[in-house]
Amino acid sequence: MQDLAPDAPVRLVGPGLTAVDVLISLRWHGHHGSVLGLLRQGWLPLSHLPRAVPPVSVDLPEGVGLPAALRRIREAARTALAHGQPWQAVLDA
Known part of the structure; x- marks a missing residue:
């Protein structure tokens, strides 16, 4: 970031927390140039829940x-x- 001109346009790929940290x-x-967020799937990030909920164990x-863990997490979500x-949760x- 030190070599980036303060008014240079920036493109951030992905809407995640890392993009927020970079911004x-x-x-x-001191950067004041335009920043454009590019979303790989074209979807906007989902908002957080309006209130905290107790976690559901998996x-x-x-x-x-990893494949088995993903299956278990998806089943728990369903x-x-x-x-x-x-x-x-x-x-x-």
Whole structure:
């Protein structure tokens, strides 16, 4: 960022927290140029829930592989939704 002109246009790929951190750092270092966020899928990020919810635990035994862990997390999210809980509660766990 030190070699970036203060008015240079910047493109950030992805709407995640890293992009937010980069934007804050740019402004902190005096950047005032345009910043454009590019979203790979074309979707806007989802907003946070309006209130905190208790986490829903997921059974992830030690040594479970990534595909199996993803299946368990998705199943837990479906179960949470079926019981009126938001899927975000699973990720919070």
